[in-house]
Amino acid sequence: MGLPGRGHSMTETNKTGWWKTVLGEFPTGVTLISSVDVRGEPVAMVVGTFTAVSQDPPLVGFFPGRESGTFPRIADAGRFTASVLGDGHEELCRAVAKKDADRFAKGAWVTGEAGIPRPAGALAWFDADITQVTSLGDHSLAVGKVTAFGVGNGDSGLPLLFLRGGYGRFAAPGTDLDPARLARRLAIIENGQGTLDALARRIGRRVRVSGVAGDSVVALGGASPRPAKPLRAAVFPFAAPFGSVFVAWDDERRRTWTENSRHLVGAVDRAAIGSVLERTRARGYGISTGFGIARRFEGLAGGSTAARGSFVNLWRELAAAASPAAGDPAEITSIQVPVFGPAGSVELALVLDDIRRGESPAVAVQLAGELLRAAGELSRP
Ligand SMILES: Cc1cc2nc3c(=O)[nH]c(=O)nc-3n(C[C@H](O)[C@H](O)[C@H](O)COP(=O)(O)O)c2cc1C
Missing domain, CATH: 3.30.450.40 (GAF domain)
Incomplete structure (x- = not known):
């Protein structure tokens, strides 16, 4: 028998701390959402909430926080590129996730057909036109219809992952290290x-x-x-x-x-x-x-x-x-x-x-x- 787990009701404990601890056990991929705002400035943010929504029609989405300063600029632009990051993108990702830093200072970027910059070698990318933004609690669900999509050239390794508050990489299960x-x-x-x-x-x-x-x-x-x-x-x-x-x-x-x-x-x-x-x-x-x-x-x-x-x-x-x-x-x-x-x-x-x-x-x-x-x-x- 292993150690007993720990559980708390929402009223018993610091809501935010426990919420983050528990959610930290859920591994996510790391996706960069980029766009060009109505003034022509490139914008980008990192999300762990990118998801496929529908195949027919092709819809993808993510959940921007209410506090995000970047998302309203993406929403006004009406379109975004979602780029799935590889473990070779960790430094670039850290630069984009920093508040107020030059988010395009690290790594190599390319401009996609839609005119939106995305990290070179993104494992997968989706250009999308925003069709819906739904407010849900302190986040929104932003959904976009995919206009183009593709995969990278393999230069950025395996997917970058986020778990327990830190970055890691994918490893296949090993069975032979006895x-x-x-x-x-x-x-x-x-x-x-x-x-x-x-x-x-x-x-x-x-x-x-x-x-x-x-x-x-x-x-x-x-x-x-x-x-x-x-x-x-x-x-x-x-x-x-x-x-x-x-x-x-x-x-x-x-x-x-x-x-x-x-x-x-x-x-x-x-x-x-x-x-x-x-x-x-x-x-x-x-x-x-x-x-x-x-x-x-x-x-x-x-x-x-x-x-x-x-x-x-x-x-x-x-x-x-x-x-x-x-x-x-x-x-x-x-x-x-x-x-x-x-x-x-x-x-x-x-x-x-x-x-x-x-x-x-x-x-x-x-x-x-x-x-x-x-x-x-x-x-x-
Ligand atoms: C691994 C990881 C996942 C994140 N996931 C989200 C997310 O799903 N939604 C979100 O709004 N911000 C997310 N963030 C935070 C944003 O990257 C960014 O810090 C936030 O949007 C604040 O910057 P802004 O005010 O320029 O938008 C995540 C950050 C990291 C490092």
């Missing part, structure tokens, strides 16, 4: 370090060992043929279609892998993902292709967590490239070989991405054989 399981994986690496070192020396290339931890794939160890080729850090989202080696023999993980991808790129092509998994199973290991993508991937996976929003664009490209029609390509940039645990689940992957541009895919396929043998040794208890 300390005991992580310890088992580290033990496999420790016991197999001799095998990994011998493998790296034999093939003359760096090998990385990766595992799934929560919603990320993390490099947990590896081996290098020479000290001059040190191991590189790597953390990237555990999201389809990348990292198929962790899913192809492990059906339990498929839902998380697919959901994470949907949260990153917005939509998931289940047929394409199914075919990626099928090919990984048939081959016995995963492959990645395309040196341009590989270089950007390396930069992001080894970079700071602040850059993680940029994975969105990379994943969109990966997802687009993972078409069921695509066969095995001419340019292999990385291979990922499964290391099975005693129960048959994939505990780790041996990753070889020390592949030069211009090397024949046949070389990578031959090296995969070496990695598969080493992975077999690591799998033995």
Whole structure:
């Protein structure tokens, strides 16, 4: 049994404080409402109350407070743009939410077709003509008919969220960060370090060992043929279609892998993902292709967590490239070989991405054989 919750009637307690505390438990998106007032001045305010009202006709709305100095100017203008903010917009959002500051001083802005400025890279935006303003208590409901709408280019990451009085970001539910399981994986690496070192020396290339931890794939160890080729850090989202080696023999993980991808790129092509998994199973290991993508991937996976929003664009490209029609390509940039645990689940992957541009895919396929043998040794208890 958990701790008992707390409840108060409106008469028992400070109304405003308790009201805000309780409502603070309700997470909202963060939307910027902008317009150009009748004098031609741009105006903007941040709201957590943006909502879709109707699909046919297309209506959206929000609840401006009675005290708002900005809303009457928007109402007089008769139209607004609602822009859904991403986690990359936090600084811009804070600047707009400040009273009396220059609300357009931070971040990049673009002017939409309706002539209204909106934050560049808004995740979604709606141009609307105000059709109705209804006074409700100390707020109003402002409803607008949508005249144009669209989505952004993925540069601003995942949605910015507001909860318990602070900003945060969206994270997909993780199911895999089990300390005991992580310890088992580290033990496999420790016991197999001799095998990994011998493998790296034999093939003359760096090998990385990766595992799934929560919603990320993390490099947990590896081996290098020479000290001059040190191991590189790597953390990237555990999201389809990348990292198929962790899913192809492990059906339990498929839902998380697919959901994470949907949260990153917005939509998931289940047929394409199914075919990626099928090919990984048939081959016995995963492959990645395309040196341009590989270089950007390396930069992001080894970079700071602040850059993680940029994975969105990379994943969109990966997802687009993972078409069921695509066969095995001419340019292999990385291979990922499964290391099975005693129960048959994939505990780790041996990753070889020390592949030069211009090397024949046949070389990578031959090296995969070496990695598969080493992975077999690591799998033995
Ligand atoms: C996360 C967040 C959500 C907000 N939601 C609303 C809202 O739904 N309605 C509203 O009138 N103000 C909301 N505000 C406050 C406005 O951003 C702004 O501070 C308020 O409109 C006062 O400025 P003004 O007098 O220029 O309108 C919110 C602020 C933040 C930070």
